[in-house]
Structure formats: C-alpha cells, structure tokens
Amino acid sequence: MNRELWEGNQAIAEAAVRGGLEAYFGYPITPQTELLEYLSKRMPELGRAFVQAESELAAINMVYGAATAGARTMTSSSSPGVSLMQEGLSYIAGSEVPCVIVDMMRGGPGLGNISPGQADYNQLVRGGGHGDYHSLVLAPSTIQEAVTLTYNAFDLAEKYRGIVVIAADGNIGQMMEPVVMPPMRQIGHADRGWELSGAAGRPRRIISSIGLDPEVMERINARLQARYREIEANEVRFAERQTEDADLLVVAFGSAARIAQTAIREARARGIRVGLFRPITLWPFPYQRLAELAQRIPRLLVVEMNAGQMLNDVRLAVGPQAVVSFYGRTGGQVPMPEEILAQIGGMAPTPSTNGARAIALL
Amino acid sequence: MNRELWEGNQAIAEAAVRGGLEAYFGYPITPQTELLEYLSKRMPELGRAFVQAESELAAINMVYGAATAGARTMTSSSSPGVSLMQEGLSYIAGSEVPCVIVDMMRGGPGLGNISPGQADYNQLVRGGGHGDYHSLVLAPSTIQEAVTLTYNAFDLAEKYRGIVVIAADGNIGQMMEPVVMPPMRQIGHADRGWELSGAAGRPRRIISSIGLDPEVMERINARLQARYREIEANEVRFAERQTEDADLLVVAFGSAARIAQTAIREARARGIRVGLFRPITLWPFPYQRLAELAQRIPRLLVVEMNAGQMLNDVRLAVGPQAVVSFYGRTGGQVPMPEEILAQIGGMAPTPSTNGARAIALL
Amino acid sequence: MHEEIIIAGFGGQGVLFAGQLLAYAGMNEGRHVTWIPSYGPEMRGGTANCTTIISDEEIGAPVVRRPSTAIVLNPPSMDKYAPLVKPHGLLIVDSSLIAQQSGRTDIREIAIPAKDIAAEAGLAKAANVVAIGALIAATGIVQFETVVELLTLKFGQRSQEILAANKRALRLGADYVLKLPA
Amino acid sequence: MHEEIIIAGFGGQGVLFAGQLLAYAGMNEGRHVTWIPSYGPEMRGGTANCTTIISDEEIGAPVVRRPSTAIVLNPPSMDKYAPLVKPHGLLIVDSSLIAQQSGRTDIREIAIPAKDIAAEAGLAKAANVVAIGALIAATGIVQFETVVELLTLKFGQRSQEILAANKRALRLGADYVLKLPA
C-alpha cells in the first residue's frame, strides 16, 4: 500500500488520467485551477489532448466534441463556470454521449467567493439546464473517495452514455490527504457503435440532440428516462456510520459530512447516540434507504453548506412523520463541528411541516 | 371593454411596455422571436432602449447592467437560451437588482425542437444557476393572464429586488386569444436608493455579488433568504376550479392546465367529479393550499409537459398518504384532452411511493 | 356552440390568415376564440396548419387532435386530416389541387375547386378566402357580414381592388356551397 | 493523539510549506493527516494560513475553529489566532517580528526569534522551519528525524547548501525550545 499525500485537485486529475482520460478541456477558476494546471503538464507528457479553452462554454463544447468522437473526456470548473455549461450539458445529455464533469463548488450566488460551498446541489441534481435530463452526481467526502469515484466515473459515463459529475468543494479540492492511487489503465477502446470515427466501411453516424418532430423527441426522452430508471435501480450509493443504535440521524454529503462526523464523535462521547447517513450519489438520491432508516430513527438533522437544497430530497424520502431539522451555512461558510454539535444537542422533537423550512442561517 | 385578438408573444411584449419596460435586450429564438421583433419596432418608437444582443449571454448581462442603472428591464428567450443565462441570473440574484425574464419553453433537452414544453421547471424553480437563490416564477395559462402577470411583474421585481420569470411555452407564445390590454403606465421613477446614477451629491454606490469574506457572503445570503421567506408569505398564487365536490384533483400549470380543463369538463360530463388545482406561482409553490386540498381529495393526477418536474413539489406538499399519479408528455409533445381523460378514467387508487415515480411516457 | 377548425395546406396558401379571419370574426361576435399555428420543420414551402376554436364557453385546449371541421388545401393535408375529422364533422377540400376523396361516410365532405374559383374572382391566391366562404355557407359558424367587415378592415386601405377580389372570393365560395344539392 | 495545528503568517513566509511538512511527517509515521490552506483576498502579500491535523483516528473536519496549536509568524496572525488556541494548547510566536504577547495564562506560549535564528542558520527565509523545529521540541508530535528525511527529499537534489541551512534551522529551533526553562 503506497500512501502518498495528495492535494484533492491534483489527486482527482491523476485519478482521471489513470482511469483513462484521453482529452481534457478546461478554464481556470478557483478552487479548481490546480486540477487544470496539473493536467496541463500531465496530459501532454502522455501524448493526450489538453486544451485550455477560452471559456467554460467553449470547454464544455470541446468536451461535447471529443465525446462524440469517442474520447474519454472531462472538464472541471467551479460554480459560476458550471452555470455557463448548462446549455452544453443539456445537449450532451440529449445526444447521449458520455463525459465527466468536476465541480469544485464555491460560495455564491454570483461571483461570491472562493470558499467551499455546496449550493450547486440543485443545479447539478435537478438539472441546471433545460429539458428532462439527469447527471449521475457523485459527492466524495475524502480525497481517497474522490480518487476512486473519478477513476470509475468514465466507466459509468460510458455505461449509461451520459454525464457523470464529481461534486466536491474547495475543502476537498485544496486540502491534502494520504491517498493510494489506483493503477494506470490502458487507454484505447474498441468502437462502441455510436462514436464518430469517419464513415469507413459502415454507414455514417449522426450525433445530434434534435428531434424536430415531437414524436421523435419524445422517443429520445423515453429512452433517456428508461436509462435514468436503470441508473436509479443500479447506482444508488450511500454510506452509513453508527446508525444501528442511533436516536438521531445526521444527513450530510461531501465535506459537510466529514465535518459532521467530528461532531458525531463528540456527541457520542457525551452519550448522545447519533448516526450519519451520507448520500454518495446525490442523483440518484438514496430515497429508499433513507426512508427505511427514518422509520426507525424519525429525528433527522440535515447539514449542508447551502440554504437547504438536499433538504428537499430528504423530505421527499422521509415524509412528514419524521422530524427534520436543518443546519446550513451559506456563502462559503463552513459549518464547524461545534456548531453541528450544538444543533444535535438542541434538537427538540418538534414537528416540522413540509411547507415551512426550519433554516438556521447565521 | 376593448377586446383585441393578440398573439401571446406580442401581447406579453405590449404588456411589458405598458407596465413600464424601459430597456429590452434579447436574442432571437423560436418560439419567442415575435416578442423581440415586436419590441424592435415598439421600443424605439417610444424612445426606449432596445438592443438585439449578440447572444443570450450578452442579453442577460445587458439586462443586468440596465438593472443596476435602475431601469425596468427585461429579456426573453426559450429553453436553450435560458440555459445560457444561468450565470447572469445568479449574479443578478446575488446583487439584488430587479428584472423580468420571459421563458417560452420548448421541447428539449439539447436543441430539441420548437414545440411547446414545460421542462424548464426545475431550471427556473430550483435554480439553474449556482448558489442559493430563487426567482419568482409565474406561469400564465391564458394570454390575458400572461398580460396581467407581465404588466405587474416589474412591480414585483422591484418590490423584492430580484428576478421575476414569466414561464410559458410555445402554446401561449404563438396562439392568439382576445385580450383586454391594461393602460399605459408613466415611466420614470424616483431614485430607489441603490441604483447607479452617478455619485452626484451622495456617496458612490457599488453593485456587486462578491463577498470574498464568507461572513459577508453569508450575510448577503441571509438577506436573500429572508426576502424569499417574505415572498413565500406574500406571493403564493394559484387557481382552483371545481374543487369543492371533487373526488380527484388534477394538478397542472400553464398550458397543460388549460388543456386539462377541457378534459375535466368532459370527465364531469361523464359524471366523474374532477377538480383542477393550478399553481400560478411555481416558486413560491402553493404547498400549503395543495396540502389542505389533498387532505380532502387524496387522489391527484399531475399533468405536465415534461417527465415529472413539478411532481416533486406536489409530492412534497401532499405527503405519502395521497395517491399521486403522473401523466407527462415530453420533447414538445402536448398532452391531448382525450389522453388526460383516459388517465382520469383509469386512475385506480393504488398507492405510489415517493421513491419510484409512475411516469407515463408515450 | 363549440367548433374546432383545422385549416391546412402548403406554406404560402394563406392558411394561417384564414384561421385568424375566423378567430377575429368569432371574437367580434362575442364568442370565446383561440387560434394557434403549427409549422412543419421546413422554413418555407413546407406544410402549415392552424387550429381555430370558436366557442360559447371558455376554451381549454387550443389544440385538438380531432377537429370538428377541417379545411384542406393540399394533398398531404388531405391525407393527414381527412381521417381525423370527428364523426358528423365537416371536411372542406380544395378540389382544384386535391383529386382524391376521403372515402368517409360519417362526415360531410365538400369538394370545392377553391383555387379555380379564386382565379375566377380575380385573385388566384384567395383560395383560402373561398374556403372560408364555403365554411360559412355550410355551417353558419360566423356571419358572412362579419367576415366582409374584417376583410374591409384588412384590405380596405391598401387596395380596393384586392378587397373587391377577396369579397368576391368569399361570396363565390359561399355560393358554391349553397348551390350544392343538400 | 489528535493535534490540530494552525500556521499563519504573510504570504511568502512559507507557512503552507511548514504545514505540509508536518502532514508528510505525520503520514510517514503512519498517522491520519490532513492539510488545508486558506488564502486571504489578496493574491500575494496578504495573509496565508493552513491547518494540519495529525491524528490516530480518521479525521473528520479538516478545518478547526480552535486549534490545539498555533504557530504565528506575523502580527495580524498573532491577533487573530492567539485567542483561539484551545486551553492547555500551544502558541508559538516568531518574536523577531511580533513584539506583543498573547496575555493568555491557560496555554503554553513560546516566543522564539525564528527569523533571526533562521538568518543565523544561513537562510533568512527558513523561519518557518525554525518554528517547526520548535514545535517538535515542545510536543514531540512527529520525530525530528522524520522531518530531516523529508527536508532531504525536498532539498537534497536541488542544493546541498539549502538543505544544510534548513537542517540547521530545524535543529536551532528545537534547541532554542529545549533550552528554555521548563
């Protein structure tokens, strides 16, 4: 086991390279820039494609292009840059080509700041772009996990011919942790039956998201939806900690979850039995497992670095019989373990309705 | 009462003009183009600003600029164009300036087609852009209603210093109906205390969405969230039809709702007691009223021109004790009254869970 | 009363205008009306059609799958819409351009050489107006005079000649139907 | 063992490197470690700080509000972090640049003229390494030798001179603390 200390951004970049990344296109933005910088050196070294695009718009469309040509391709950005990619993402989804997007979320809205945030949840999970589509959204909470998820993201993207998002934040992107890097994969692959490689010895192929006839477009949508149901059936991922005996369940993802873990340890030290439920796939959301848990543990504290975005999904999962509290920090503020601990301590079993949210905003 | 036959796009444009529109910026896209074309003649006639921007990105940022300068300003587009506006919208929200956006939704994802759709629901309601923000989203189902909502949209935008979206589709945009136009408003207004008008006799003003210090950014977010709570308290709008005696509730918005209305009439003619609940504000969503209704009428059929986007909000409102069915057409397909009628007829009281959706996709 | 009329033909045959004419007439007679176009994938030269609904009640769906009346001005539209007309409905066919017949026995079918009649009226382009004349004569859906007023409003200022030709076209269309054996 | 160390100073004083050095050392000794930087609004010349956590357990939050140890290399950092050190914690202050004292009695405070010592070691920039030497001597959080190895890895190939100066700095920092009255 060869543990090395890696910065998150660089670790994700290297994991992508080892996972078979053949073409990267990106544009600098904090706190993701180190990822691009790393690849600006690494990709040419390996003879693979790297372009610093003129913008995120161009980057996502270069990705779109490379994806149609059959490449394992990726871009990375942070919140405002991801907003600029929404049209391109909708096209990519509509034309069913695979790609990987890394979003190192930061504080918003607007220009906001470069501190860690999780307020792209809705944008990534509910579809920031137009039309009915989903991306498979993976939220790592350690660098090791980010590495593993990124390494395998290309397979997922290809399996479902769609978008896989690694949703992390500046905490994950800029911190360093020990990592065991997976081995380098061979690149190059057989023709997959849809990629544009020149119509040699076969009828030409067209990759397009147009269905001018609504009947045709509806068929495309039906195919997409069927695939999404498949993903929902196969790919739901989550992690649980100390839920067996818990009286209270903290629900959090990504770096908020690891911070919550510290609070939970402290709470347990004080005799409060708290467990952690951490969705790893934000879409598909682990509704079912969370619903099961909520049957047994009907008091939940949702902790997010936003004003309550995953909260909706938690509510959808657990229904109104559970007491759901929310603790959110916004605009790049990171919730501290002590704050979460205070919330855990102070959680009274008062019911909360679906209509009105209990948002603690400092 | 002076009824005139108006095309939806032109009617909305004229309503905006009469409501005080001072500066319009847009880019052609079907099925919205007639709105821009109408204003290309009308605005200069009145000595008001009109610019055909080089793109939707430029258009939304021209709107952003005009808004900072204190103008009543608007842009209009359709789904892919709205995707391109997400960064700008997040900035506008973050810097708390008012504006109005018209989205004539079409079939997607990707380039899709120019037929009517409702698949921008999530993009508009859950935030297509990064960060925690909301737009006030109004969904008219007749041209008269579109006129009235547009006419008053500027007041709402200014009252809450934020974005108001008129969410319609090609049905509304391209059909003609009799309309009574509201009177022309005076334009010009007193200094509102925040607009950029030159620092004459006062300290200079800055309009920015930056809060590099997360504490500052969190305060901005807290202010935004407080305002959103205010909007939720004041501005929820919906329409009900024949809900008093209904056994079954159809929930639909915009043009899907008016189509459903035909089906309901037919169903009633056959002795099935069906009512209609039509959210007019998609955000804030009328959770409370729908929850009340669902207590009495626990069988609901959600009809949308998408794969089930408002459906989530309906589920959040009614909880798992209600039976919620869904009928959606996607990709620019318009559900026909007969189809909805068939759904109404065939609605068996089997429970549907939150995790799995019952989506009828043709 | 609740009538749903689909008018269909090539782009350039004035089907959209014909539908609007009906909608205006209905509105001016105090009814609820809607009009909605639908374009094919082609910019120009493709098929175009529109739906006009005139009703005593508030109108829900502005689109219909099966109209109570269809006016078809070219062969592809005939193929598409003839089978869709509701039983007991009406199908008006420009027989100058469409040779075939629907073969349906559960509807009323009026074959009228609209294009030829329009030429006779002095404006070959006014086949659409001929068809509206026929529709009015066959159904009384709106008053003849209401439509004449609208034509006057529309063309009166531009050209008396065109106006006169349109009025003639309307009249001849109506007459053709009135003279048909009942 | 669970230590949270914040190192803070001006950009360019090598605070980030010092934090990484600790993290590497912790990792090489088989511990869980995290390192995370935080930048001020300024590109350069502003303040910079980082947090290194070394623990026997899996690490949750990589950020802390109240560290168990703070190493401060400039006056603004002293102002900011001295009050935040946990009771019974440790505060290491570069007294070459910081005149004041924290005034706290519930923590251990080590004032060390790190910059001057670094100059003495032959590398004025190595005040950060002096501070790490002091930290090791005061806490034993990592082995002195582990850090020497890391310095060798880092500078060994580039310049024997710089490596030697850094080793001296580390040693002198440790010695200074060891010689303090306990």
Next chain:
Amino acid sequence: MLAETMTVVYERPETLLPVVSHYCPGCSHGIIHRLVAEVIDELGVREQTIGVASVGCSVFSYNYLDYDFAQAPHGRAPAMATGIKRYRPNHVVFTYQGDGDLASIGAAEIIHAAARGENITVIFVNNAVFGMTGGQMAPTTLPHMKTTSSPQGRDVATMGFPIRVSEMLATLDGPAYIVRRAVSDPATINRTKKAIRTAFQAQLHGLGFSMVEILAACPINWDMQPEDALQHIKNAMIPYYPLGDYKVIDAVKALA
C-alpha cells in the same frame, strides 16, 4: 433527347445524399453543400471526414452530407470541432456555420479556434441574416437593410455596423487560410469550390485553421426572387464585403 452517344458531364456528387432538402427555393445553402460534397469526393476523404453542423437553416446539413456528423449548440461548432480534432487529429474535421451562428453568438469560439490555429476547416455561409428564425438582423446585415428585427432598416447608430469576419480573423497569427468568396453566379461558384478545396487541403497538410466565407443568398428573408437575390449579392454585399484572399500563409500558397 438523350442520345446514346452522350455521357454525363455533371451529376450529383456521391456524398450528397439523394434526398430533397428542406431549404427554400433558391437558397444558397444547397449550392454550398454541393461544393463541399464535390471537394470531399474529389479529395477522396469521405471516410475520414467528420462534419459539425451548427444552428441555423443548415442545422440539418447532416441529412444531406454523407459523413459522420455532430450537431453543435448555437455558435459552438468551432469548440466542438476542436474537441473532435484534438482527439482524432488525422480526421478531416469541418464546421458548417451561418453568420448568425459564427459572427453573433459564436464570435468568441471562432476567434479562439482561429487564434489557436486549430487544424480544422470552417465553411462560413454569410447570408447577412438569421435565416432559420425568420429573418432577424445578423451582425452581418448591411446598413439600412430591413429585417424582422430592424423593421426601419439597420440604423448603424443604434444597431451597430456589420462585422467583416474574414478581415477580423486575418489579423490573427493562427489561421493558415482565410478567404471570402460568393455564390452569385457560376463563375463565383466555381471559384468558391476551388477555395473550399484549398481549405481542406490545408487541413490535410496540417497547416492549421482554414475558413472560406461565402456570400450567400436567403431569398425568402430578403424577400426577393432567387435571381434578384443573386444580383443583390453582387450589387450590395460584395461592395461591403469585398471578395478576396485575406490570409494565405506561404505553405498554403505552395499547395496550389
């Protein structure tokens, strides 16, 4: 009439699919499609060609040109082509873009593809109008021209001046070949074909970015008979957009 002794001297090129196009009567897109197909056929590179269609009337160019094809978001074809070409450097990659697409919303992408010297070929159809959406003003619309979004004619004081894309891109160091041609009569059409061939040859030789701007007619939105529209290209467009070679690097000249 067709005597036994006659042979075909012109027929539809092989890679132009035998389908009826959706274009309006007299639309120049048809001519330009044909020229592209003829060049690809003559160069014998059909099997290594990948086209990128843009958003505009030519969005369906992939229905007519028999190559592998991708369809790009409005304005982004050069970015997509970049992605394709970087992954498949030995393929022949071209974009087919209108003036709204290339010069309005896609201005940044074309400039940067050109500046990078991206080894792709751009077929740029400048018909001075947004054709597909019904004839709105484009960045290329001539001063005073009436369009559906400049109903009083393009007033340069408020709506700005037309952009001469070839001249603009020729200021960059990246491009290898930038010329402006027209399809207003058989002579200009034949010259356009030559330019398209040179552009593709430049790409095949790895010489970098090549673009042929083609002044084209949109009779429908210009509200002109097809023949008058071709006249309009000559009388109104060419004076504002002079035909010519704006950038031809020596290596491209050497190809001839």
Next chain:
Amino acid sequence: MLAETMTVVYERPETLLPVVSHYCPGCSHGIIHRLVAEVIDELGVREQTIGVASVGCSVFSYNYLDYDFAQAPHGRAPAMATGIKRYRPNHVVFTYQGDGDLASIGAAEIIHAAARGENITVIFVNNAVFGMTGGQMAPTTLPHMKTTSSPQGRDVATMGFPIRVSEMLATLDGPAYIVRRAVSDPATINRTKKAIRTAFQAQLHGLGFSMVEILAACPINWDMQPEDALQHIKNAMIPYYPLGDYKVIDAVKALA
C-alpha cells in the same frame, strides 16, 4: 525637509480613494487606476461616471475608484456597460478589464460592443496572463512564455498564438478610438494618460466606442522583480504588441 516655500506638484487624485490596494508590489493596475482617476478628475465628470469592474485582479477596482460601480460576470463587462449606457446615455460609462477577461472568455462581448459602436470607454489592461487565478496562460501570453498552465512554455502549435486585440477590433467600423499604450516607464505612462483622456473625451462627445489597451506588468506571475517586469514590457511585449493608434476616426482627431 519640506520648506515653507514648497507647493505640491503631484498628489493622489481626488477620486482615488485613500486606501491601500490589494495589488502586489509593482503591479501595474495601481498606476492605471491612478491615471483613470486623474482623467476623470480633470474632466470633472466624477458625478456622472459609472464604472464596470470585471473579474480579474481588478475585480475590486471599485474599492479604489470613487464612482458608482457595477461588477460584471467574467468577460461580460461590455454587455453590462451597454445595458447601463443605453439606459443612461448621458453618463460616462467605462469598463476596466484584464486580458483574460476581455480577450479570452469575453471575446464575443468586446467585439460586439465595438461593432455596435457602443458609446463606452474600455480600459484594457493586458498583462499577458491570468493574474488573479495564479498566472495561467492568457490568449495574450507570448509564445514560449512559461505559465502555470503552460509549464513548458506556450507552444503555439498546440496552444495557439497570442491575440492582438487592438488590431483585431480596428478592423471593425464601429469603434471611434482604439490605441495601444504601455506603462513601462514615466514617458509611456504619461502617453497612456493622454490616451485615456482622449478615450473619455470621445465618449463625452458621443463619438462611439473607445478602448485603450495598456501593456502592463504582473511581476508576481511573471516571477520577476517589478523593475525587471517593466523591462520585460519593453523588451518582450512591445515588439509583439506594437504601441500605436489602431483606429482614430476623424472626429476624435479633431478633439485634440
């Protein structure tokens, strides 16, 4: 040392706020801010000026320049300025943009503002690098220059060639005034100030789009001492980006 008989011959301009900037030592942004403030002061238009800050190191220019200010999304300052100017045509509206902002992500917006002849003034600070994000390659980065995203130096074969923005925009009919200046020594600084003044005067006279491109130093990301950085402007940048007047319409010439 300050004798009674002495008078101030230079002091901080009034509308440059008396705060310490966040810029690095030797950063040219400071000089350029000062020049803008001096010109606005001298023209006496502070109370009708609205600035638009962009995204880059100068994102906080509004903290230093004492005018009403908006802050634009990355690259979109010219669009925002258009919105402001169209609504307030009698105000003096300017953008302050870096080369990453203006020439990379914002290429379309600057071209179209220029093509429209938008009556705004653009202060374009070209330091050949993305300063704020830590020194990545910009479209303006010189060939072979090492940056954090071109670690082996800018290889024009794969990363393209620098864009000469002034030359490119000068091909358009819209602009009234486009010049390139530098701030490499007191003489060039003084000439830059004159150009900034002319640009604002052009706007005040309603003559249309004006832009001053200013070659500037980013000592930190160039990894140079401030003095060497100024030398680098002279020795490396000016040869690639010649100083000069790229477009000066007659009406602007007449202002002088």
Next chain:
Amino acid sequence: MRGTIRIDANRCKGCELCVGICPKKVIGIADTFTPKGYRPAILVDPDGQCTGCLLCSTICPDVAITVYREAVSRTPAQKHAAAA
C-alpha cells in the same frame, strides 16, 4: 458542342435560377406541381441547342440537374475537373 440536361422534378423547387442563366434559353417552367408543391423547371429544347455548358447545373441550388454532352472519351478525373 451538343449537350442536354435531365432535371429531377422531385428535387427541383422551381427557383428559376437555371431558367435565367441558360445562355440558350432552353429551360422553362412546367405547369405541373412537384410533390412538394413547386412548379419544376423543364428542358424545352426541340432544336437541341443545349451545349452542355454546365451553367444551369452550377447554379442549381438543389442539384437537380444532370448534364450530358456528346461523347468524348474522358477519364473520371477529367469528368470531375469539368465540373469544377
């Protein structure tokens, strides 16, 4: 030189560009309609005046015209060159 043309009426859209360009004025417009509703161009060349000059096929936007000439033996390459 003697030539002739064949116009594919399914493709022709009746734009009349060939009609105008033909130096021999041997192209006219038919009275019939194409399936798309256009009146197609037709060759009206009773006297065999067509020279196979390629002008009509060059201008035709719908590539509806095939051009023939009195046989002169030529290689396919030459055939292409002639079209260029």
Next chain:
Amino acid sequence: MRGTIRIDANRCKGCELCVGICPKKVIGIADTFTPKGYRPAILVDPDGQCTGCLLCSTICPDVAITVYREAVSRTPAQKHAAAA
C-alpha cells in the same frame, strides 16, 4: 529646480520602482516594516538633490508619493498639467 517628496509608508509596498527611476538616486529602502509587512521606500536626500521631477510619483503603482517643488505660483490647472 529644487523639490522634495513625501512617501506615505502606509501605502508603499516596497516595490523599489521609485528607487530605480530616481535620476538623483535619493530614494532608498527603509529597514522597518509597513503594517502590510513591506519595507517601504524612504527619501534619503541630505543634500536636497531632489528636483521634484515627478518621475518617482509617475512610476509608483501605489500612488504613495507626493511631490513638492520650490514655490512658483501656478494655477490648479497648471498643476494638473504638470502631472500629466
């Protein structure tokens, strides 16, 4: 001409551009630190060599330098012109 300058040590960032540019070489760098941590420039002009030539204030990126000259009566406009 005789002049002098005043350097605002709070603003100076020690970039040394003024040091290099001064034709009289009367600007040096102090041993002290500014609140921001820089070593500021200082005037070291015991012999009063400064001419008030404005070069230092023109090059200073942080506008930290005020320049004075032996009084010659001038209008504010002239004062501005001198700075330009």
